[in-house]
Amino acid sequence: MPVLGALISLLFTKIMLFMGFLFAKKVALALLGVTALATIAGVLYGTMRGVVIPLAAALFQTSYGSIFGLAFPPIAGTCILAITTVWSAAALFSYQRIAIRQITDV
Numbered sequence: 001m002p003v004l005g006a007l008i009s010l011l012f013t014k015i016m017l018f019m020g021f022l023f024a025k026k027v028a029l030a031l032l033g034v035t036a037l038a039t040i041a042g043v044l045y046g047t048m049r050g051v052v053i054p055l056a057a058a059l060f061q062t063s064y065g066s067i068f069g070l071a072f073p074p075i076a077g078t079c080i081l082a083i084t085t086v087w088s089a090a091a092l093f094s095y096q097r098i099a100i101r102q103i104t105d106v
Helices: 002-060 063-071 076-104
Strands: none
Touching (some): 002 063
């Protein structure tokens, strides 16, 4: 009887360890994906703030920029930044929803 008890205990322990590692792997992959998307969004935000907005402002100050400014107002860089931020947040929310669904399907 003690051998059977030890066998059952060992089997349950191994099964629980396997399920724990599987769950931990899913959580780690979900966190990695969310972190990657957040990093990409931060880099895009920094690029827009550091390069595109000053470039657009400098372009609008030239003589050709005034003609170009008729099609694109000086606030166009900020508008593009806002649109990019909203789409990044939507993508991050969608990925997070899928990741949570995968984690809970264990």
